[in-house]
Amino acid sequence: MSFQVFIVWLHLLGAMIWVGGLVFLVLVVGPALKRATSVREHLRLGLNVEGRFRAVMWPAVGVVLLTGLFNVINLLYATSLSGGSLPPMFTRMLALKIGLVVVMVILQAVDQLVVRSKRIEGLKNLAPEATALSAPLLTWQRLSQWLGLVIMVLAIAVVWLGVTLAR
Numbered sequence: 243m244s245f246q247v248f249i250v251w252l253h254l255l256g257a258m259i260w261v262g263g264l265v266f267l268v269l270v271v272g273p274a275l276k277r278a279t280s281v282r283e284h285l286r287l288g289l290n291v292e293g294r295f296r297a298v299m300w301p302a303v304g305v306v307l308l309t310g311l312f313n314v315i316n317l318l319y320a321t322s323l324s325g326g327s328l329p330p331m332f333t334r335m336l337a338l339k340i341g342l343v344v345v346m347v348i349l350q351a352v353d354q355l356v357v358r359s360k361r362i363e364g365l366k367n368l369a370p371e372a373t374a375l376s377a378p379l380l381t382w383q384r385l386s387q388w389l390g391l392v393i394m395v396l397a398i399a400v401v402w403l404g405v406t407l408a409r
Contacts (some may be wrong), residue, residue, distance in 0.1 A: 256305035261397040339403040353389045
């Protein structure tokens with residue numbers, strides 16, 4: 243029983259780091275960076291903070307995925323041993339939660355591998371005295387902000403589903 247509690251604790255810890263970090267980036271760091279002295283500095287600081295967060299986020303995502311898989315396998319095993327079955331509503335909510343997590347991971351990967359690299363490339367090409375972002379760079383910047391907001395909303399939905407399933 244204590245090993246299962248440890249796995250649930252790890253799952254919650256990973257989720258707190260992942261979701262809490264996303265909420266912090268979107269609601270605190272983003273607005274605070276708008277006060278940066280220059281457009282270039284705003285973009286550079288944002289990319290730096292995101293990079294540091296991603297170094298913590300991806301291991302947390304891995305922990306969430308592994309412990310979540312363990313929890314689902316353990317639930318299915320315990321249910322089969324008892325000869326019972328999971329309620330249909332529980333199964334649908336669990337499938338929805340898993341689906342949302344998969345979408346979150348895909349969106350995070352797109353943001354990390356495509357959008358972030360375009361923003362870094364745009365920063366390299368941005369003149370130090372620039373007062374505005376170029377149109378393509380502005381588009382990538384806005385896409386990154388939009389993805390962050392969408393991922394944060396999905397994360398909150400996943401947390402709500404997790405709490406609902408735990409009851």
